[in-house]
Amino acid sequence: MNSPRSAPGQASGRRKLITIEGLRKSFGAATVYDGLDLTLPQGQFISIFGPNGCGKSTLINMISGLLPMDTGQVLYDGQTIRETRISYVFQNYREALFPWLRAIDNIHYPLKVMKVGKRQRDERVEKLLAEFDIRIDLNAYPYQLSGGQQQTVSILRALVTNPEILFLDEPFSALDYEMTLFMREQIQKIYMKTGTTTLLVSHDLEEAIQLSDKVILLTRRPTQVAEIVDIDLPWPRTTALTTDPAFVDLKRHCLEVFWREVSRAPQQAPSKRRETQ
Numbered sequence: 001m002n003s004p005r006s007a008p009g010q011a012s013g014r015r016k017l018i019t020i021e022g023l024r025k026s027f028g029a030a031t032v033y034d035g036l037d038l039t040l041p042q043g044q045f046i047s048i049f050g051p052n053g054c055g056k057s058t059l060i061n062m063i064s065g066l067l068p069m070d071t072g073q074v075l076y077d078g079q080t081i082r083e084t085r086i087s088y089v090f091q092n093y094r095e096a097l098f099p100w101l102r103a104i105d106n107i108h109y110p111l112k113v114m115k116v117g118k119r120q121r122d123e124r125v126e127k128l129l130a131e132f133d134i135r136i137d138l139n140a141y142p143y144q145l146s147g148g149q150q151q152t153v154s155i156l157r158a159l160v161t162n163p164e165i166l167f168l169d170e171p172f173s174a175l176d177y178e179m180t181l182f183m184r185e186q187i188q189k190i191y192m193k194t195g196t197t198t199l200l201v202s203h204d205l206e207e208a209i210q211l212s213d214k215v216i217l218l219t220r221r222p223t224q225v226a227e228i229v230d231i232d233l234p235w236p237r238t239t240a241l242t243t244d245p246a247f248v249d250l251k252r253h254c255l256e257v258f259w260r261e262v263s264r265a266p267q268q269a270p271s272k273r274r275e276t277q
Ligand SMILES: Nc1ncnc2c1ncn2[C@@H]1O[C@H](COP(=O)(O)OP(=O)(O)O)[C@@H](O)[C@H]1O
Pocket: 027, 030, 032, 051, 052, 053, 054, 055, 056, 057, 058, 059
């Protein structure tokens, strides 16, 4: 199926890549990654889906530089993480915002840390808020906001620095279903507007397919890529699309790979594989 828009990252010219090479990570005797190679295009929305405990959070924590690898390297178009502007939205919004700061001051915070002057900060935040239809009292403190509103503030705070890469670790998992659908819409709007490279860890296959250009399916530990599935569905991806036959086919395929992987004995894990697009 052809997309009615060109995906934000498909602008002309050479595509930038995130390259993960020879990644190894163990926690004590538990080997999570034993030589993972993976190349991902920048400017795309990429979801990571796999069995519980297979190392999804560990993977994005290492890619984002929050967690050291045992061995291996991650390069952002040849540059290290220190030279790349990233933002991270954590799963637990309750602990993510500073409770003593009003919502608006939470959003300003990363710019303050970057020593951006007050006038520039105001301009940047105003521009960001104007881009999205935010109906939240930003003078409220986090405890006065609903979970979805708090997570929206976390996402705005992540976006205010204009990150080159946005990491999201199950950002909607603590929200109710209605709020989750609303947040999927918000995230999608942001992606369609900015084209920011986004890496989303999700335990919800429907969500992963709805939001992504690519879904990375992981195996059990020691974890490898089982398959990278291209999601060639038109944008925007409405909730109604999730019942479209093309969507259902993709979901079925992903589930087949997933079930094959969870029922596979550990020693039968596929041999190391490299994926490039
Ligand atoms: N800091 C840690 N110390 C010890 N074990 C850990 C730590 N972080 C993760 N693990 C283990 O590594 C495996 C992968 O964890 P994680 O990346 O959180 O999985 P996922 O996000 O896919 O559910 C799990 O078995 C988990 O228990």
